[in-house]
């Protein structure tokens with residue numbers, strides 16, 4: 068680790084003036100922990116890891132992935148959510164799903180909720196919009212429930228077509244329920260079976276199709292045996308696996324599986340497990356589903372029914388016991404959890420069962436969709452600028468026909484979508500103005516307060532208001548910096564104290580093992596490389612100094628631009644991308660997943676400048692000095708990127724920045 072000389076923050080400095088400068092070491096390229104490196108073996112373990120990572124780069128239909136796990140006896144889990152009711156609810160939901168994603172669900176389900184106007188893509192809370200958001204922004208393979216009873220055949224085909232256009236390839240085909248009628252039994256023109264047939268007629272094997280199963284028989288079924296025959300019809304028509312209605316006793320599921328197998332149903336049957344989270348809700352759902360809660364459970368709940376925490380603990384215990392038994396005796400290949408959109412219990416259940424993935428294998432250095440997204444599965448190159456705003460990048464590129472694979476290429480101006488809707492739909496309300504003003508202060512007296520915010524972000528320690536600055540306006544998640552940033556933490560602190568307001572960075576890396584915990588990605592047994600990169604805002608005066616200083620550093624590629632492009636200085640080719648991260652892995656071509664692309668930088672520039680105004684200035688009242696200060700920085704500061712191409716030597720970036728401050 069390098070050491071930094073103490074630097075005082077100059078509390079009286081104004082925009083454009085530099086603070087005092089200390090001496091700073093140049094960080095050497097990081098080479099990682101080679102002693103813990105990957106060992107090539109003929110054993111099954113290493114082979115399996117390589118298989119998994121390779122598999123991740125191609126989209127394999129969900130039913131095939133399920134079958135593969137069933138065959139190899141590898142248990143997994145899936146999660147069911149209903150669409151949140153409000154816009155703020157959507158933002159919270161997306162954040163929650165991001166956390167769930169890290170646990171490694173094989174897929175998530177979104178219910179078809181009639182009240183959400185489920186097919187309406189103009190509503191951010193509709194089932195279809197939420198399902199698309201799960202797939203695109205949370206990077207999890209998604210199954211949309213669709214019911215058919217409420218619609219004409221034409222309307223249902225329209226829903227299927229729209230689902231395909233959204234990139235979703237998994238459907239739980241359902242009948243749904245019509246309102247009870249006073250003139251006798253409800254007549255259903257279409258059942259789940261009809262929809263499954265239409266899907267196969269119209270779309271061949273494009274969709275993975277699942278069907279619902281009822282371990283105690285559907286309440287409207289003429290008999291349990293008849294219900295199983297209907298289920299067999301659904302499977303014969305093309306359903307590739309079954310998800311069941313909830314049940315309370317493991318024997319019920321075990322018997323159901325035996326009966327299905329006897330009836331010739333051979334596809335995977337996944338138990339739907341609803342953890343008991345509150346006394347009232349489980350009673351309501353049981354009654355809606357026509358289920359009776361067994362006496363033993365009612366007895367256990369009765370004395371604790373007023374104590375939510377005790378009910379929740381009981382629910383966890385009950386679900387764990389049931390799942391453990393079903394997984395260990397081979398009746399269930401996996402667990403499907405009805406989450407009720409809550410987090411705690413489900414996570415605890417999955418952790419206790421050992422199904423929650425402890426460590427995320429990074430297939431690429433940025434959060435890739437891997438095999439989870441039918442269209443983006445092969446995408447393996449992105450510009451560096453959006454690394455802290457991956458959802459924004461996905462939104463802005465969602466209409467691309469093809470995603471860069473292998474090389475970014477020398478594209479003519481790439482078409483990026485406008486950002487406006489993205490904010491409206493997916494980020495509104497998060498975090499609140501009150502939370503932001505604790506991080507960014509109620510009042511900014513001078514640019515030194517702004518510097519302090521950046522410093523606090525890099526430090527990740529509590530500020531005077533007792534909160535950590537967990538995000539800057541340029542990041543969309545509250546996660547602070549990544550572990551690799553610690554390698555240059557001292558240098559970044561020094562920069563920000565001195566008015567070099569950093570928004571993005573990476574240390575140089577020279578052949579760290581791909582399994583390295585800080586910078587590793589890709590297949591085990593490979594090596595990772597990075598060029599040092601720094602992106603920051605700096606006053607116009609300093610930018611001018613920097614431009615002069617850079618004349619002595621031909622190894623640096625730079626681009627400096629301001630909000631209205633009246634400054635646009637670069638020594639790079641105007642269209643040629645520069646690879647800044649690459650990796651060399653066994654048995655394949657070199658991968659170069661991150662580039663500095665000059666054309667994309669111009670698009671990013673607008674977003675980066677807007678962030679000052681939309682994510683910072685607007686937390687202060689109109690006309691306030693704080694708001695004006697941020698506007699002034701927006702108007703007067705220059706956005707700079709520096710790439711140090713000599714990645715084998717200690718980077719000169721911080722040395723030249725010292726010269727910039729001194730000149």
Ligand SMILES: Cc1cc2nc3c(=O)[nH]c(=O)nc-3n(C[C@H](O)[C@H](O)[C@H](O)COP(=O)(O)OP(=O)(O)OC[C@H]3O[C@@H](n4cnc5c(N)ncnc54)[C@H](O)[C@@H]3O)c2cc1C
Pocket residue numbers: 177178179180181212213214239240241242243244258259260279280285286287288289293294297300310311312313339
């Ligand atoms: C896992 C799961 C998820 C669900 N998700 C949703 C959701 O997102 N949104 C929602 O509104 N509802 C959902 N439901 C509820 C579901 O819509 C209701 O249970 C509904 O009553 C039945 O739908 P189904 O698709 O199971 O019906 P079907 O499989 O069509 O069966 C319904 C009834 O018709 C009978 N039947 C089936 N085929 C025939 C036939 N050929 N001839 C005569 N009778 C037949 C069956 O025995 C059964 O009694 C879900 C249910 C489950 C189990």
Ligand SMILES: NC(=O)c1ccc[n+]([C@@H]2O[C@H](COP(=O)([O-])OP(=O)(O)OC[C@H]3O[C@@H](n4cnc5c(N)ncnc54)[C@H](O)[C@@H]3O)[C@@H](O)[C@H]2O)c1
Pocket residue numbers: 147148149150178179180181311312313339341352355356405406407
């Ligand atoms: N397994 C099921 O039978 C099941 C699953 C999901 C939804 N549904 C039904 O679909 C309709 C729309 O559901 P929604 O999710 O959009 O909104 P919702 O607000 O009615 O239900 C919220 C969630 O509760 C759970 N749930 C509700 N009823 C259930 C039931 N009968 N059995 C098991 N779980 C149930 C599901 O996880 C559902 O997603 C409702 O009528 C619901 O009852 C049934």
Ligand SMILES: C[S@@+](CC[C@H](N)C(=O)[O-])C[C@H]1O[C@@H](n2cnc3c(N)ncnc32)[C@H](O)[C@@H]1O
Pocket residue numbers: 432433451454455524539542547548549550551552559569570571572573597600647648660661
């Ligand atoms: C450029 S990426 C890392 C790229 C990755 N090595 C790759 O190859 O794609 C984003 C990095 O910027 C860092 N970062 C985020 N906000 C920052 C800020 N305000 N100043 C400096 N670095 C920041 C993050 O911690 C993260 O490591």
